[in-house]
Amino acid sequence: MLIRVSPQHPIKPSEITPESVHADRRQFLARMGLAGAGLALAGCSEAKPPQPSVSAAAGPEAALPALDVKKKTEMAGNEKLTPYDDVTHYNNYYEFGTDKADPARNAGTLRTRPWTVAIDGECEAPGQFDLDTLIKPHALEERIYRLRCVEAWSMVIPWVGFPLADLLKRFKPNSRAKFVQFYSLADAAQMPMIKRGVLPYPYREGLRIDEAMHPLAFMVVGLYGKVLPNQNGAPIRLMTPWKYGFKSAKSIVRIRFTETQPETTWNAIGAAEYGFYGNVNPEVDHPRWSQASERRLGELFRKPTLPFNGYPEVAPLYAGMDLRRYY
Numbered sequence: 001m002l003i004r005v006s007p008q009h010p011i012k013p014s015e016i017t018p019e020s021v022h023a024d025r026r027q028f029l030a031r032m033g034l035a036g037a038g039l040a041l042a043g044c045s046e047a048k049p050p051q052p053s054v055s056a057a058a059g060p061e062a063a064l065p066a067l068d069v070k071k072k073t074e075m076a077g078n079e080k081l082t083p084y085d086d087v088t089h090y091n092n093y094y095e096f097g098t099d100k101a102d103p104a105r106n107a108g109t110l111r112t113r114p115w116t117v118a119i120d121g122e123c124e125a126p127g128q129f130d131l132d133t134l135i136k137p138h139a140l141e142e143r144i145y146r147l148r149c150v151e152a153w154s155m156v157i158p159w160v161g162f163p164l165a166d167l168l169k170r171f172k173p174n175s176r177a178k179f180v181q182f183y184s185l186a187d188a189a190q191m192p193m194i195k196r197g198v199l200p201y202p203y204r205e206g207l208r209i210d211e212a213m214h215p216l217a218f219m220v221v222g223l224y225g226k227v228l229p230n231q232n233g234a235p236i237r238l239m240t241p242w243k244y245g246f247k248s249a250k251s252i253v254r255i256r257f258t259e260t261q262p263e264t265t266w267n268a269i270g271a272a273e274y275g276f277y278g279n280v281n282p283e284v285d286h287p288r289w290s291q292a293s294e295r296r297l298g299e300l301f302r303k304p305t306l307p308f309n310g311y312p313e314v315a316p317l318y319a320g321m322d323l324r325r326y327y
Contacts, residue, residue: 095191103231112235121257124172138162145241160222181262183254275327280309
């Protein structure tokens with residue numbers, strides 16, 4: 001008798017990264033009608049020799065330092081947490097590979113200290129800051145948030161960090177600051193997959209400033225009470241739980257206040273598939289699959305996708321907007 005064994009992550013082919021992304025960036029852009037668009041950008045940091053950090057994926061997960069969490073908040077409807085192993089071994093992080101298992105295998109080359117973040121643009125107190133200096137004034141919180149990927153899979157994760165608004169206010173954005181742009185590290189020495197040019201690097205994301213100041217927007221430095229693993233965006237990443245995962249920039253090295261809507265990576269190369277807002281909306285399908293339901297990683301059956309990923313408190317941010325047009 002033959003017994004069919006389900007895979008550890010039962011995700012349908014329609015829910016995973018397109019094969020063309022795995023093969024070649026030029027083919028990927030051509031499929032979107034964007035080949036030759038000249039979108040490649042210079043990296044935002046100088047190349048440095050690889051050196052494993054304390055949060056290297058290659059080391060034992062138990063070796064990651066614990067964080068001093070002052071407050072814990074359940075913000076996912078008491079749903080079952082996604083197992084730590086799934087959270088840290090099923091990732092989108094193309095700088096370390098396009099297969100979901102690649103980041104955990106390859107991100108040990110990322111050095112997370114020293115780490116500098118530049119804050120500039122339309123603000124009164126710009127500058128370059130050591131990451132630990134930025135984190136130190138904040139009491140770390142644990143917030144259990146849902147993460148919904150545009151590929152129709154999802155997780156429930158206990159993130160550790162602090163409100164994004166608390167960080168941004170320290171740099172005194174001026175009256176012209178209408179948006180906030182985030183840049184990820186792009187260093188080919190530490191991130192060898194950058195050389196394949198699957199995306200135009202550095203990875204960029206952006207929010208309207210009222211979105212960035214919303215209490216749910218969160219700067220993440222850990223998960224499950226420990227330092228953030230490299231493959232999950234160490235040492236600091238963004239989390240906006242009402243938006244699809246591609247909005248949450250990883251390994252942030254620059255935050256820029258802008259007067260006009262900034263360019264973002266996925267919107268620049270495929271606006272028909274990845275809108276600037278990226279709000280979770282079950283009524284707006286991706287051109288190649290439905291967004292009406294999702295599969296929680298580690299679970300067998302699909303469940304309905306919730307508007308704004310189950311965070312209705314953000315709805316006033318979009319009052320009067322056509323959420324099919326501004327997707």
